[in-house]
Amino acid sequence: MWDWIIEHLYDEPDRMIARGQACAWFGALLLLAGVVGWAIKGMASVVQLRAAQVPAQSLAELLGLPFATWWIPESGFAFFAAALLLGFGAWLVAAGSQLRRTYY
Secondary structure, three states: OHHHHHHHHHHOHHHHHHHHHHHHHHHHHHHHHHHHHHHHHHHHHHHHHHOOOOOOOOHHHHHOOOOOOOOOOOOHHHHHHHHHHHHHHHHHHHHHHHHHHHHO
């Protein structure tokens, strides 16, 4: 299976660059959503503590949104995974660009 993936990406470096850009953009979007969620949760917890209420534990509890918020990173591990996805995407773009310059 790995042979097929490697051949699929190496045959046309533009595929590798496109996959890398998609991974990098998705990783950046996750990091941005996580930072915004972290800021919202921090501001709301200050307000709730001043009002002598128990602060919300998660973003879903705080906002009560009609859609799922499981994709927004809230822990250190999730931020690390999103940063890893961003780095992997950047590596794919760099490797694809180098492959295109070298062989095509």
